[in-house]
Amino acid sequence: MSVEAVTLAFGGVKALAGVGFDVKPGTITAVIGPNGAGKTSLFNTISGFYRPSQGAIRFRGEDITALPAPQRAKLGLARSFQNIALFRGMTVLDNIKLGRHAHLRTNVFDALGYFGRASREEAELRRDIEERIIDFLEIDHIRHASVATLPYGLQKRVEMARALAMQPKILMLDEPVAGMNREETEDMARFILDVRAEWGVTVLMVEHDMGMVMDLSDHVVVLNFGQVIARGTPAAVQNDPEVITAYLGAGDVGELRKKLRGGAVLEPNA
Amino acid sequence: MIDWAYLFEVSLTGIASGGLYALAGLAFVLVYKATRVVNLAIGEMLMVGAYLFFTFAALFALPIWLAIPLAVLGCGLLGALIERTMIRPLLGEPPISAFMVTVGLASILVGIVEIIWSADQRRLPEFLPSTPVMIGDAFIAPKVAWGAGVAVVLIGFVLVLFRYWRGGVALRATASDQGAAYAMGINVPRVFSIAWVASAMIAAVAGIIVGAIGGISSSMGVFGLSVLVVVMVGGLDSVLGALVAGLFIGWVEAVAGTFLGGEYKLLATFLVLVVVLMIRPYGLFGTHEIERL
Amino acid sequence: MRIGTLKESYVADAALFDSVTQKRMLAAGAALLVLFPFIANDYWLYLACLVAINIVSATGLNILTGYTGLVSLGQAAFMGLGAYTVAILETRLGTHFLINLWAGGAVAMLGGIIVGIPSLRVKGLYLAITTIAASFIAHFLFANFEFTGRTGGLSLPPARTFGIFLDTSFRLYWMIVPITVLMVIGAANLFRTRIGRAFIAIRDRDISAEVLGIPLLRYKLLSFAVSSFYAGVAGGLWAYFFRVVTPESFPLVMSIFFLAAIIVGGMGTILGGILGAIFMTMVPELLKLIFDILPGGREMTVFLSPVRTVVFGLLIVGFLVFEPLGLAEVWRRIRRFFHLWPFRN
Numbered sequence: 001m002s003v004e005a006v007t008l009a010f011g012g013v014k015a016l017a018g019v020g021f022d023v024k025p026g027t028i029t030a031v032i033g034p035n036g037a038g039k040t041s042l043f044n045t046i047s048g049f050y051r052p053s054q055g056a057i058r059f060r061g062e063d064i065t066a067l068p069a070p071q072r073a074k075l076g077l078a079r080s081f082q083n084i085a086l087f088r089g090m091t092v093l094d095n096i097k098l099g100r101h102a103h104l105r106t107n108v109f110d111a112l113g114y115f116g117r118a119s120r121e122e123a124e125l126r127r128d129i130e131e132r133i134i135d136f137l138e139i140d141h142i143r144h145a146s147v148a149t150l151p152y153g154l155q156k157r158v159e160m161a162r163a164l165a166m167q168p169k170i171l172m173l174d175e176p177v178a179g180m181n182r183e184e185t186e187d188m189a190r191f192i193l194d195v196r197a198e199w200g201v202t203v204l205m206v207e208h209d210m211g212m213v214m215d216l217s218d219h220v221v222v223l224n225f226g227q228v229i230a231r232g233t234p235a236a237v238q239n240d241p242e243v244i245t246a247y248l249g250a251g252d253v254g255e256l257r258k259k260l261r262g263g264a265v266l267e268p269n270a
Numbered sequence: 271m272i273d274w275a276y277l278f279e280v281s282l283t284g285i286a287s288g289g290l291y292a293l294a295g296l297a298f299v300l301v302y303k304a305t306r307v308v309n310l311a312i313g314e315m316l317m318v319g320a321y322l323f324f325t326f327a328a329l330f331a332l333p334i335w336l337a338i339p340l341a342v343l344g345c346g347l348l349g350a351l352i353e354r355t356m357i358r359p360l361l362g363e364p365p366i367s368a369f370m371v372t373v374g375l376a377s378i379l380v381g382i383v384e385i386i387w388s389a390d391q392r393r394l395p396e397f398l399p400s401t402p403v404m405i406g407d408a409f410i411a412p413k414v415a416w417g418a419g420v421a422v423v424l425i426g427f428v429l430v431l432f433r434y435w436r437g438g439v440a441l442r443a444t445a446s447d448q449g450a451a452y453a454m455g456i457n458v459p460r461v462f463s464i465a466w467v468a469s470a471m472i473a474a475v476a477g478i479i480v481g482a483i484g485g486i487s488s489s490m491g492v493f494g495l496s497v498l499v500v501v502m503v504g505g506l507d508s509v510l511g512a513l514v515a516g517l518f519i520g521w522v523e524a525v526a527g528t529f530l531g532g533e534y535k536l537l538a539t540f541l542v543l544v545v546v547l548m549i550r551p552y553g554l555f556g557t558h559e560i561e562r563l
Numbered sequence: 564m565r566i567g568t569l570k571e572s573y574v575a576d577a578a579l580f581d582s583v584t585q586k587r588m589l590a591a592g593a594a595l596l597v598l599f600p601f602i603a604n605d606y607w608l609y610l611a612c613l614v615a616i617n618i619v620s621a622t623g624l625n626i627l628t629g630y631t632g633l634v635s636l637g638q639a640a641f642m643g644l645g646a647y648t649v650a651i652l653e654t655r656l657g658t659h660f661l662i663n664l665w666a667g668g669a670v671a672m673l674g675g676i677i678v679g680i681p682s683l684r685v686k687g688l689y690l691a692i693t694t695i696a697a698s699f700i701a702h703f704l705f706a707n708f709e710f711t712g713r714t715g716g717l718s719l720p721p722a723r724t725f726g727i728f729l730d731t732s733f734r735l736y737w738m739i740v741p742i743t744v745l746m747v748i749g750a751a752n753l754f755r756t757r758i759g760r761a762f763i764a765i766r767d768r769d770i771s772a773e774v775l776g777i778p779l780l781r782y783k784l785l786s787f788a789v790s791s792f793y794a795g796v797a798g799g800l801w802a803y804f805f806r807v808v809t810p811e812s813f814p815l816v817m818s819i820f821f822l823a824a825i826i827v828g829g830m831g832t833i834l835g836g837i838l839g840a841i842f843m844t845m846v847p848e849l850l851k852l853i854f855d856i857l858p859g860g861r862e863m864t865v866f867l868s869p870v871r872t873v874v875f876g877l878l879i880v881g882f883l884v885f886e887p888l889g890l891a892e893v894w895r896r897i898r899r900f901f902h903l904w905p906f907r908n
Contacts, residue, residue, distance in 0.1 A: 377876030
């Protein structure tokens, strides 16, 4: 996928200005930046919730800038949300099944009658989800639970499951480990790596946990005030003076670098 | 050839009755601003105020200067009761619940009024001056004119209150984010109560005036539908909007009713609603609700 | 005691009725439905037919408002569309009642789709007002055209099938109840498939639903379409049952009645639509009974109407405050209790 010179303006405020970067298939790309840098706006633009005022988004060679959101989902653009967007009126299983919506073919008449195409499709879907997703994410014990009753960490996992059900070519994760403890973060990191390895899915994620970003990603894009201020491998970005300034504030870069060498992990500026 | 003098006269009457719409609209907006609840029973609360006044003034033969405040206070009490028993328990629920509760409330109020006072139409004792009011050559029915006067004074008072009293800010705070308002030390339940009590009292005043003009009956509540149109045109959470829209719709109804015919009143108001909502979907002065993903 | 519910296949897990007890109760219920008309008197048959018609309409409204979250106060207007269509077809063409009912549903469905078109931009309260406006427009149409009989309305001959006239409650029972059962099952099936899930997603978080692949306008219109189809069929059955259709037959208060029915029964559950319709239809009858039994009650019949109004309002408020999930939730609690009976907790 490639994002080309995307500009997103709300009235006079530019949430994104000339943002451009490439995402190579099969890689894990992280988008980082201080709060308010425009990361979620970027995701929303790629998903199709916002229309950029300038620029284009290409996916597997196709220009999808004008494509409505549901169609992007059908092409294989899956995502999870920063503040969990599970459907509280449904069980875990139903939420996951919903992910497959765009790829199913049951129409309303099949649905009313149920026996026949609808039941076959549902059975097929259920088997596929159970074997590939529920097993994979280890959530079989809660499959019939109502999502509203689940703890935060499990909800995030269900969100991931739903995104996987979308048969994604590219998986966009918005802060997948926000609010998780060390153990949960490691679990999630493992899942992400497994997803890439077993499913061949490209991953694009917004994340604040620098440890995770540095360990997992092949490529990092740094945003600040709606602009790309750096991109490259994790190591390169970590040493980029602009990035350090953005996160830790202005000051002597050499001094800051020395502080960093002391072993501190990059944390976003409060 | 348009008879300008006649148009002027009709317009004045329309604007004056629009003042009552504005007053009732104010009561509605007050509750919406503070609690985000769409009170469909506003017309029925108006009715209760009118009937209370009727009871005190006609049945108990109390003097007018006593009957009016009693009726208003009584209605205020009702507002507090409603808030406590029906609205507060639904705090976290989706907005349709509170909406439906007010629908249920409307039914309850109509039924109770019919049981206690029967469904017959009644007249209220006269208490407004009956000298005709003339503006230039134009004549306005005295009750309508005085009613409008009271309405304007009350609305002005509330507008000023909102501007300069910190309670106004508290009211707006609780509407947008209850949790944050609590954290700021605002006594949220008390704000809710105050909003409903004030709204009920204002509705009572409007009800007394409407009753004085056209008599009271158990179907008075249908006034509420016009009020709903007024607040939608003006903006659900805008006091100024209620005023402007109320006057405007009052004028539209009077002109349409006189020059086109009575059946066209409803059509005209609906048309205004549709046109306004197309240009400004949240009403003339309403705040746009932004949805975040 | 709920035991022996181990499922050995995914298909079994997805079944609507899954335990032996449930299947037994279902069979008993079906048997009761079949035997009922032979043991009940005319009054009860009349009530049963009325309840069935209300169940169809309430289920339709539940699909739109309970499951998809689109508040509608136009259910009565759509019923009116169906009723008038059936009346016109029956009086002018004399076509078979099944065809007429289908047509009634289809016309109402068209109306529903038209009303639903603004639903993408117009939400919540404003959509509800739009449906109210639709009610008024429908009333205007019914009252002002020659072929709908103007304010006098239309009266229609009884439905006919195989030469038998369906003009008694007994016979109408056999027309109405099977249709009701089929439509309720259809609705239940809807929510085992992606269509139903899409509806619920729209209710819970419509913006996210779109990003996940659900085209909002198409599905909102679909919800309106299905729901008003149900209303149209209910209206058609109503026409065959009462045999007179006038512009005042489907007032706004009827729409409020159905909204109250699904709130009391439980929004967003099929059982809720059924229980709510039964309950709300029976309550006025119950009140009449109480007034008859109570000493001095006969003289108070003038109070019957306002008391009914108050009780109606109290039911809505009461359920919303104390039992927002409706009678369906009460039923679920009873069931849960019996899952472990005779062992407690």
